[in-house]
Amino acid sequence: MNLVKVYKKLYLSFGPQYWWPAESPFEVMVGAILTQNTSWLNVRKAINNLKQHKLLTARKLYKIPEKKLALLIKPAGYYNIKAKRLKAFLDFLFKHYRGEIQHMLHANIPTLRRQLLSVKGIGPETADSILLYALEKPIFVVDAYTKRMLARHNLIKEDAPYEKIQKLFMRNLKKGVKLFNEYHALLVKLGKDFCHKSKPKCDICPLK
């Protein structure tokens, strides 16, 4: 089964996913860092905390102490390290783009990706999530679910590197923000509902 067929099956099974669940590009970026190895339910609590305190803007988060930020995002787990990562990202945003997300849109994709990856705490998945879902650049996001699905259907090896998997998608799909957005979201849906880590065999996989 090729990747286009996989997409069609997923879409027929689940329908549109309306990603990313956020009210602004900045919220996407914050969410992308907070959701590292963490369930979205916990991330939502953390983001709601920031919203209730009216702190979910680049300027506000840039100014508040790291300690205070850590307490606010506590429900998301790893809160000390994530506060540090958010701060590192905000430092980057103000240093290179005067704190304005709009200004990032002028840079080209490879440059942006390199810059994001240079921030401590932003790895390939977080960088690509920001590029695709916040900045609407045509980059495919690879996550643990993506990897698991491909490995279980024998399309890659379990330990295949990120960039290799990403290229697999980007070479075999028509390049576009809309498709990449929906595809990744559908893979997460599949992973959450069917492709469980502790159950290597899945009899009811919609891809079968």
Next chain:
DNA sequence: GACCAGGCACATC
């Protein structure tokens, strides 16, 4: 109570 979640950096060999 165990297991897992929309990763990443760093230590050690």
Next chain:
DNA sequence: GATGTGCATGGT
């Protein structure tokens, strides 16, 4: 270059 470990909350 590969392999292991810390980071932490909250749902199932």
